[in-house]
Amino acid sequence: MNLYDLYLISPQLAVASTGILVILLDLVFQRKGFLPYAAFAGLLVSLALLVIQSVDLSGAVNLVDETESGAAGVLAGSLAVDRFSLFFNYLVLAALGLVTLSSVDYVMRIERFRGEYFGLLLFSATGMMLLASATELITIYISLELTTLPLAALSAFLMTSKSSEAGMKFLIIGAISSAVMLYGMALIYGFTGSTQLDEISVAVTSAAALELLFGGYALLVGVVLMLVGFGFKISSVPFQMWVPDIYEGAPAPVVAFLSVASKAAAVAVLIRVLFTGFFPIALDWASLIAVLAAASMTLGNLAAMGQTNIRRLFGYSTIAHAGYILVGIAAGVKASGSVTGGPEFVSLGLNSVLFYLAAYAAANLTAFFAIIAVSQRTGSDLIEDYAGLVRRAPFLAVVLTLALVALIGVPPTSIFIGKLVIFSAAIKSGLVWLAILGVINSVVSAYYYVRIVRVMFLEPPREQGASGISPVAWFALTVSGVAMIGIGIAPGFVLRAAEIAVGALML
């Protein structure tokens, strides 16, 4: 480990050390009001370091490959700092920053552990940022745990029975899925003799691994078992059971963070593992992903219809959106027309996934910030308590309506373009059935999203809730809302960023 390695992981280190610092400050100072801003300042440092790395990358594909640290360095082979990881690091940082600001009111009403709240958020974000860079199975596993465990603690943070149930469920299901994933990693290591993704890729290509007894199948089983772990994190069917309970019970800002950043980071590592490690057997796992995508979209949307609690509804909605994202991943591969019949990489598929994640982050954060603001006014998350919101808080109602319209995928919002590129990719890769299923699912989803709009605009208001929202929460809401519309009207910049990021992944 040398200085250059430190530079490479400095954004992650900045976030982690900010977390420690916030907890220490919480111990020392009596007045806690400045803690979120301290956390925010730490994020700005990390952001600055990311910008430096981005500039440094000019021309090169991966900062690690041309290090003077050599093959023996700590980072060698275990982490990559390329445009792909930077894209996700920016995304995670942006989500974390906004969530931190929107948590200010929320946390200040909690009696204890305010410092720990921000500390845990920052630790989890560290794990996510590492996930985006991880190129080696053990590192992936550790980063994944670093992401999950703080979130489990945060889910239980309110210490109400629902919150505790949420935390417990998250912890146990997370533990089971990561155990299964670990087993898959062990299988893969057994058959390929390596935990490095690039070496695994070579081994998978060579005939030797496939000629072992059950070799080809064992590899596939290994991949499937790993998918269990990733599927849990991105909340895809059939690993979605925890989602509605946690969305309902955990603190709302934590849910916002979970639904956006955690999903993005898990998708990042899923893409890296599948596309750099197991691309030679892509045709096998791609069809599996396509089936998972279809199941997630359909089940999520159907289950969301009957919900009366807006956060449970968003839990099912996020399952459906995981499905749309998986459509894009499945569309990253198509059978080549050549005689050998191997898989062919379709960059549009992954471009669309990256774009969709950013679009979804903007829209979902906007929706959740509005939900947080409303629940602070009314103290309720029931959809029926949104009655007449347009009368009580017109701005909030309009912003939440825009977010809901975005989640349906109607222009002029970010997710419209996101769905457009995702379904384009699916059609291009020959998955026309999946594109049509996805489009029909979007139509179905309109039903339950519009129902909320209906309640807000058409039903007479009930009793007034008093307390207002702080300027920082307004700020977070405005920033994410502007991003949501801005990406929808002028998507060029994010599309280009996604293209560049994917370009770095597949040479």
Added chain:
Amino acid sequence: MDTGFSGLLTATVFLPAVGAVFILLLVRGDRNIRVVAVMVAVADLVLTLLVFGLFSHGEDAARFQFIDQFTWIPGETLRANYLLGVDGLSAPLVALTGILGLCAVLASWRIDTRVREHFVWLLVLQTAVMGVFSSLDLLLFFFFWELELVPMYMLISIWGTGRKEYSAMKFLMFTILGSAFMLVAIVAVFLTPDVGTFDMRALSTQGTMLGAGVLLPLGALFWLFFIGFAIKLPVWPLHTWLPDAHTNAPTAASVMLAGVLLKMGGYGILRINVGMFPGQAQHFAWALVTLGVVSVIYGAIVTLRQTDLKRLIAYSSVSHMGLVLVGIGSIGVTHGTLTSAGLNGAAMQLFTHGTITGLLFLGAGLVYDKTHTRYIPDLGGLAGRMPLVAAGLLIAGFASLGLPGLSGFVSEVLVFLGAFRAYPWPTALAVFGIVLAAGYILWMMERAFFGVRRERFADVRDASLIEALPMAILVITIVGVGIYPSILTDVFEFGLRPIVALIPAAVP
């Protein structure tokens, strides 16, 4: 292809939206809001008439005029342009939107609940429809197509009557379903190798879609687009949302819905189904005519049985929009040469039905406002109480059943002239639909406006000046087009000529 930025169309499309934002943020007081909304609508009408008036259809005029273009989404993944422009097909429809937009705003004068919101949604709706008619980029077209949903949903569900929320949701779900199919088709067109563009000008030139190695079969693309437009038009059996939406919508929304939103469907079929897939359109012309004739007859028969004034007009729209399909089906000529009469008739029908039905709904809305019922058997003898409204409805009714000298006659004659050469027997059946139209219109007029005067309508007042104004505008349009139809047919002819030229020679 010409590029550039003349700005006229951009101003026409976005003026109502800018007005909406202005009203939302700056105008205080209900009366001021109404006045500003009317001013915006008048200004936009002037702009649309400028577009229509300055549109040149001389021999050497460009097909698409008033182009506004800049790159909207750069990069490899999407490559879309902000591209507005009108041709002979869309210029009259833009004018129609301006006329009906003003009528809808005037018809909302008496709205007194949530005034600000009402005018905001109405103006946003106008921007969306105007955008649909003037977009020449498929993605931008879809953008505006979807933008119309939320305002319409709000207008029906907040200011409507009866089962308004159910109707609004039904409208929304039907439309979203249709546009979902359309989106798949748009994407498939874009991704087809050798195409790679959303530019409708390029897509509607000979051969672009014919020779390309296709991603989806051309027939599938044709039907995906068609379903989206057919729901909007609406075509039997996809019409069921329309009677509900119309019956329960407030007058202004009914006027916009029947007057211009349905026209988006017909415009889409002409511009995309016929204009981009001429071979497929000719191949499936028999299906279009069949659906059209069923819509005409079925719509007319169901209309006869209606007792609700607005529901009656709504079903008559199904019947009249069927004629659009019959006219488009005229491209299926199997012998002889193809003329543009049928397509011209279909396009004319879009315009004339927009004005006629707009007028019918204005009248029906006034009747409901004054008498608080739309149940026809309860009405009667209203002509003496409200002569202006009765006169307006009578003119609209006569135009609707195709009385010569009024605009409806022109479009129906053109449709039948064109379609008869291709499909004589189905066309004859469709003509029968017009006979039925005479039946339901006259019967409705007789029951509602003539006959015994009812005691309880003794103090019903006639339309006030502000209420009569939109009716007057539409009457002038209907009579004007009826007397001097070539002001429109020449322009439509100019726009349709390149489309007709694409249709492959008839198969013997």
